Amino acid sequence: MVSGLVFFGCGLALLFLADLGVGPWDVFHDGLANHLNRSPGTIIISVGVLLLFFLVFLRQPLGPATILNVIIIGLVLDLIMGFAETPELFGIRLLLAIASPIVVGFGSMLYLGAGLGVGPRDGLMTALIERGHGIGKARTLTESVAFVGGVLLGGSYGLGTLIFTFGVGPAYQFFKHRVWAGWPESTGRFIYRR
Numbered sequence: 043m044v045s046g047l048v049f050f051g052c053g054l055a056l057l058f059l060a061d062l063g064v065g066p067w068d069v070f071h072d073g074l075a076n077h078l079n080r081s082p083g084t085i086i087i088s089v090g091v092l093l094l095f096f097l098v099f100l101r102q103p104l105g106p107a108t109i110l111n112v113i114i115i116g117l118v119l120d121l122i123m124g125f126a127e128t129p130e131l132f133g134i135r136l137l138l139a140i141a142s143p144i145v146v147g148f149g150s151m152l153y154l155g156a157g158l159g160v161g162p163r164d165g166l167m168t169a170l171i172e173r174g175h176g177i178g179k180a181r182t183l184t185e186s187v188a189f190v191g192g193v194l195l196g197g198s199y200g201l202g203t204l205i206f207t208f209g210v211g212p213a214y215q216f217f218k219h220r221v222w223a224g225w226p227e228s229t230g231r232f233i234y235r236r
Contacts, residue, residue: 105159
C-alpha cells in the first residue's frame with residue numbers, strides 16, 4: 043500500500059516537472075496552490091482532508107489507504123519538487139509527461155490491490171456509483187468538475203493534461219490484471235489477488 047502511494051506521488055511529480063499541464067484533479071490543486079501561495083503537495087493534502095469529512099458525511103468506508111493517501115502523495119510530490127527542476131529540453135519534458143500516467147497507474151493498482159481502502163477522490167467516485175451512476179459517468183463527472191474548477195482558478199493545463207487524461211485509464215487497465223482481482227461496482231471495495 044505504502045509503496046503504491048509513493049509511486050503515485052512520483053508519477054504526479056513527473057507531470058508537474060514536465061510543465062506541460064497536469065492531470066484534471068491537479069489542475070484544481072495547482073490553481074488553488076497559486077491562489078493560496080502554497081505548494082501543490084500541501085494543497086493535495088488539504089483537499090484530501092476536506093474530502094475525508096465529505097466521505098464520512100456520505101457514509102463511505104474509510105481504510106488505512108484512505109488516510110495515508112491524503113498524507114503520502116502530497117509529501118512525495120513536494121519532496122521531489124523541492125530538489126528537482128523542469129528540464130530545458132522539450133523531448134525530456136514530453137517523456138516525463140508520458141511516463142506520468144504509467145507510474146500513477148502502477149502505483150494506484152499497488153495501493154488499491156492491498157485492499158485497505160480507496161483514496162478520498164476515488165471515494166467520491168464510489169459514492170456516486172453507489173447512488174446509481176456507472177463507473178465511467180462517475181469518474182468523468184468528478185474529474186470534469188475538478189478540471190473546470192481548476193481552469194477557473196488558473197491551474198496549469200495543456201498537452202500534459204491530455205496525455206495524462208487519456209493515458210491513465212489504459213495504465214489502470216494494464217496493471218489491474220497484474221495486481222488485483224476485481225472491483226465490484228456495487229460496493230467499490232477492492233479484492234486483492236492472493
